[in-house]
Amino acid sequence: MLYPILVEYYVWxxxxxxxxxxxxxxxxxxxxxxxxxxxxxxxxIGFVLGFDWMGGVIFGLLVLEVGTVFKRWLDAKQANLNK
Known part of the structure; x- marks a missing residue:
């Protein structure tokens, strides 16, 4: 179910x-x-060579980038709780 969405909206x-x-x-x-x-x-490279699986790689990198922000936010919350 997720794979067609990743391929369809690769550029986005x-x-x-x-x-x-x-x-x-x-x-x-x-x-x-x-x-x-x-x-x-x-x-x-993924777009020019037509690698469909690159959509999953891009989505995974996007999740990792958002995850780093979420982790920083959680660490700040934990530091405030420890005070």
Missing amino acids: WCIGLLGVTWFTRSGDLVSRRNRMYFYGMLAA
Whole structure:
């Protein structure tokens, strides 16, 4: 069920990944630049060569980026509870 959605909206997932990376990695500019180049390269290669499975990779990277923000938020909440 998820696979056709990943393939159908591949370009939108890629744009979403780049947008989320732009906002979540705003503190470390070098890391943000390197990740944007890497994710853009993956998106371009997957699109040009027609790799359908690359949609899953892009979606997984998107989940990881959002997960890092969620983990930082949870760590901040835990630090406040310990005070």
